Amino acid sequence: MSQAYTSALQTMVDEIHKTTPEITGSFIFTDNGKILAKDEFTTEQSAKKLITAFNDIDRKSQTIGGLETLTIFGNHNQIYVSGVKDLYLATICTRKADKKTIELLTKVLVPSVVKLADQLACNFTPEPATPIMPEPIISPTEPSAPLSAPIASPTEPVATTIEPIAAPTVPLTIPTETDGNENSENPNIESEETPATNTDAVDPKDNIDANEQPISNTETVNSEPTLFKADEDASAVLDIRLGPLDQSRSRESQFENVEENVKGAQELPTENQLIVEKLGGLRPRSDTIRIDKELIANWKAIYPNKKIEKISIQSSSKKSASCKFEPIKDAHYHGKGLIQIPEKIQRSINVARGGLVLIKPVISED
């Protein structure tokens, strides 16, 4: 249960009293008796007593299909305990309190808020990292072929899951016979959406021209960063990356370059960002971490002829370690983008449970 979730519940409990002054106390507890939120009017001791009584009744309520709500009418006040998903809301109010208002609060509003808080909590939980195939990175292999977009060289680490490669900002021109040459003469002409970093050298007049020009045969690349994956049409990638300046180059040589670059990129080990989880158990190996078996299978698929015995872990503080790995055994942790790291390794790379680490396989020749 995250702190944001409990604070949302606490706020709700506080607001209940403000909304209905007849409610003299309220608190929320879990089915295992933990108080998640409590207003200032309810003491811890009395709340615990009520929870104990409620749990005792719940244990003996199989005959009525499990306890869902409990209402206690006293001379002065009444207590109402109702189930909201996995939680229970206890409300203490006067006998004068409007029944409909109380029911609205406890049966409609509070469950809605709890559901909303649940959804928010779900949205904020990090999605499991899925390995992505290495992207075809095109490096300027020929100095005579100037590429307008900055492209990472193969020697640089490839950020596969975190940062997408910036797409070229040049307006893409597919050379056709009927195409006017105005665009090809001004390769730096950019649309208004182009990021400022790349528009510094552009003459404002050119921009105006670009807006005025008909764009019937011109495809402009969206300024949003785009990921190009290896399985995409190679010719499309070629056209997007190279642009009109490379029209002189033959199509065949361009294809060759792309293929070489794709191969080169595949040589680079993939990186995955995972969330650290403690590796428990009776006798956990101190030198072995556990990751999703799907991730291991993916690596095997990407590097069929390679032997992967170890992985390299890098923490956010740039400390890294190399260690053995095995698939996660506990089904509870499957497919959640988690990595189970023994405490010893956690200390060595300065990372704790819930932290993020980058992992990549250490590839050795078979």
Added chain:
Amino acid sequence: MTKKKISYELETETQADNKIVISSNPQEETKTSHEKTLTINDSLAEIRKLEGVIGYIFRSEGAATIDLNEPDKIIEYAKLSTELLDCKEVIEQQFDVGSVECIIAEGKNTKVLCIAKGINRISVFMTNTSDYHDVMKKLAQAQTLYLTK
């Protein structure tokens, strides 16, 4: 001074409609208390006819009347009834509710209304769709009669 010996021999008799009457049969049971029981019993018999009422457990000082549709679940129902009535004291001590008049526990398909008044402890089981206010009214009538007699 002579000591009076009271024998608490449990007498159980099964009547028609799965109604079980358990009484300790104390020799000194006065006529007035017998009248009280009868009055509440009459009221309970009327409650039993209400739509959706599964049955009831009525415990007095020396007698218990159980009338339930599912006789095989009598023990479970009795346990639940006891637990509900026991929590009354805890609630009265911890929360400023005054004297607990009744407790209603709702399950997925059944709800139970428990009332503890003096020595009498009544638990009425009914389906979730039935209205417990009708039951309360009937019992209130019985209690009024009980008080006026």
